[in-house]
Amino acid sequence: MKAVDDEKILMIYFNEANKKDVDKCLKSVACCQKLDQLEVDMKAIDNIQEQHNLPNDYGQQLWLKIADQIERPQDASDKSSSDWLTRFKQILLMPQFSLASLVVVMGMVLLAFYAGQQQNQGILGQQTQEQLLAQNIQLHLSQSEIFLTQVSNGNSKTSVQATAQKLLASNRIFKQALTQYKGQFTSQLLTELEPLLLEFANGTALKNNLRTPEQIHGKQAKANWVNDSLSNDLMFQIKAMKQQLAQKNDII
Amino acid sequence: MMNEIDSKTVKLASAGDKNAFRLIVLHYAEIVNRLAYRYTADASQAEDIAQETFIKAYQAIGRYQSQAKFSTWLLRITTNSAIDYLRKANRQMTHSLDDESNRLDLTDHRIAASDQLDISQRLMQAMAALTDVERMAVTMKHHQGYSIDETAKVLKIKNNACKQTLFRAVKKLRKILTPEVSI
Numbered sequence: 001m002k003a004v005d006d007e008k009i010l011m012i013y014f015n016e017a018n019k020k021d022v023d024k025c026l027k028s029v030a031c032c033q034k035l036d037q038l039e040v041d042m043k044a045i046d047n048i049q050e051q052h053n054l055p056n057d058y059g060q061q062l063w064l065k066i067a068d069q070i071e072r073p074q075d076a077s078d079k080s081s082s083d084w085l086t087r088f089k090q091i092l093l094m095p096q097f098s099l100a101s102l103v104v105v106m107g108m109v110l111l112a113f114y115a116g117q118q119q120n121q122g123i124l125g126q127q128t129q130e131q132l133l134a135q136n137i138q139l140h141l142s143q144s145e146i147f148l149t150q151v152s153n154g155n156s157k158t159s160v161q162a163t164a165q166k167l168l169a170s171n172r173i174f175k176q177a178l179t180q181y182k183g184q185f186t187s188q189l190l191t192e193l194e195p196l197l198l199e200f201a202n203g204t205a206l207k208n209n210l211r212t213p214e215q216i217h218g219k220q221a222k223a224n225w226v227n228d229s230l231s232n233d234l235m236f237q238i239k240a241m242k243q244q245l246a247q248k249n250d251i252i
Numbered sequence: 253m254m255n256e257i258d259s260k261t262v263k264l265a266s267a268g269d270k271n272a273f274r275l276i277v278l279h280y281a282e283i284v285n286r287l288a289y290r291y292t293a294d295a296s297q298a299e300d301i302a303q304e305t306f307i308k309a310y311q312a313i314g315r316y317q318s319q320a321k322f323s324t325w326l327l328r329i330t331t332n333s334a335i336d337y338l339r340k341a342n343r344q345m346t347h348s349l350d351d352e353s354n355r356l357d358l359t360d361h362r363i364a365a366s367d368q369l370d371i372s373q374r375l376m377q378a379m380a381a382l383t384d385v386e387r388m389a390v391t392m393k394h395h396q397g398y399s400i401d402e403t404a405k406v407l408k409i410k411n412n413a414c415k416q417t418l419f420r421a422v423k424k425l426r427k428i429l430t431p432e433v434s435i
Contacts, residue, residue, distance in 0.1 A: 007419045014393055014418070016400050041426045042394060045375060052289045052298070059278035062285075066303050070273070070310040 006034075013038050130250045133177055137186060138245040140170050141238050144193060148235065151200060164200030171197055183251035189241050192234060254283065254323045262322050266313050273313070277306050280323065284330050290391040291334035293380035297341065304333045331392065331406065338384045374428045385409070386421035393418055 011017040012025055013035060025031040055061065144167055151160055171194050178187040244252055257279045264272035281302065288301035309329050316325055379387065388407060392398040398406070404414035 006423075007415065010419055010422060011400075011415065014400070016415075038422075038426075041429045042422070044371070044429055045379075045390075045422075045425050046395065047372075052286060052295065054282055054285060058285065059281035062281045062302060062306065063274050063277045066277070066306050067270075067274070069303075070270070070307055 005031075009034050009038060013042065127250075130181065133174070133181075134245045134248070134250050137174050137178075137190075137251075138242050140167070140174055141189075141242045141245075143167060144171070144197070145235065145238050145242070147200075148196070160200055161203050164197050168194065168197040168201045178251065181251040185252050186241060186245070189237050193238070196234075254321075255279075256321060256323055259318060259322075262313075262316065262318070265310075266316060273310055276309075276322075280326055281306075283323070284326065287327055287330050287391070287395070288334055290395055291331070291388055292338065292384075293376070293382075293387060297337065301330065301333050301337050304337065305330045308333060327396065331396070335388065335406065338388070371428065375425060378425050378428050382421050382424060386417055386424070389414060389417045390421045390425075 008017055008021050009025065009031065012022055017025075025035065147160075147163055147167060171190050175187060175190045175194070178190070241252075257276055261272045261275050265276055284305050285298050285302040288305070289295065289298035292298050292301065305326070309326055312329070316322070382390070385407060389403055392403045392406065393400065400411055400414055400418075403418075404411045407414065407417075409417070
């Protein structure tokens with residue numbers, strides 16, 4: 001029988017031949033005999049492997065060999081991170097690195113302390129600035145109140161213009177400073193106060209025989225402009241603002 | 253018919269229970285080693301492959317699909333481990349199939365020199381004398397029931413080359429059993 005036929009018989013045995021070849025083989029006695037012999041031989045070949053003897057406790061032996069090696073990919077990553085920490089700790093504890101590690105740790109502590117202090121200072125500085133500004137505005141309002149009371153009473157005529165100029169300058173500086181803060185009421189009051197101070201600073205009010213703001217705006221002249229309702233309103237606002245600033249000690 | 257381990261143990265092992273995996277090793281160690289021995293015809297190599305198989309199995313057990321038999325999945329890993337092992341060990345797997353005709357003469361010579369040994373011993377020698385590709389092909393097809401297509405695919409050879417390899421391997425082995433056989 002030719003080699004090509006033998007190959008076909010083997011493929012028939014392995015159930016890999018096409019139906020035509022199988023049918024052809026089954027019709028031939030010689031082919032069937034070859035197929036039978038092949039089956040016997042293949043069984044014999046199959047049996048030789050059974051002579052590979054293993055100990056009864058082979059499973060246990062195998063487990064003991066691999067037990068320490070088996071790990072999941074996740075376990076491996078966990079282990080590697082924990083190994084890294086362990087190695088780092090060990091390095092820090094080594095005598096030749098202990099001094100250096102102490103310096104590193106101290107440096108880190110100082111850095112953290114400095115960073116924290118800077119942060120606190122920033123916060124405290126901002127609060128302090130606001131408090132200082134509130135106190136200064138409070139003082140400015142007191143001075144303005146005194147000034148307006150004096151000029152309305154006709155007192156200290158000689159230094160009115162100079163005082164008004166100083167107060168006007170202070171008023172503008174405080175107005176500018178208040179632009180950085182959220183509080184609008186203080187800024188609004190200073191805005192309302194500014195035209196009045198400007199009049200006295202320019203001497204307009206004095207030249208007009210100490211006209212009060214209400215007189216400038218065409219209102220009835222009075223000896224004490226503070227008695228006027230609008231003036232009373234401004235004076236009231238100044239006083240109220242002073243009290244608010246004194247109580248809260250920050251910008252409103 | 254292979255006795256399968258219970259699915260509860262497999263689930264526990266999938267969840268990372270090492271003790272459950274130990275039970276799997278105890279249950280399948282012998283089967284895995286015997287298959288590895290078929291692939292290699294060498295007890296030491298079979299032992300290495302068995303160890304490698306279970307280490308890989310533990311790493312991959314989370315991906316095991318319970319639709320397939322666990323033994324089928326495990327023996328597939330054994331086959332792949334054996335191929336990897338043989339490729340690394342001696343590079344025979346990468347040799348051209350043309351080289352294998354030269355090995356046949358050597359095999360025949362060895363068998364002829366050991367006439368006094370009984371059939372089984374001589375068959376074992378013949379099995380060991382097969383090339384790795386031949387041994388893998390016979391084992392995968394004859395013992396594991398892989399198709400020609402699957403065997404060729406795993407061995408990374410063409411279908412016709414796979415058939416030729418199988419034919420050559422069976423011919424060598426049958427010479428021990430029936431020296432006058434034509435196949």
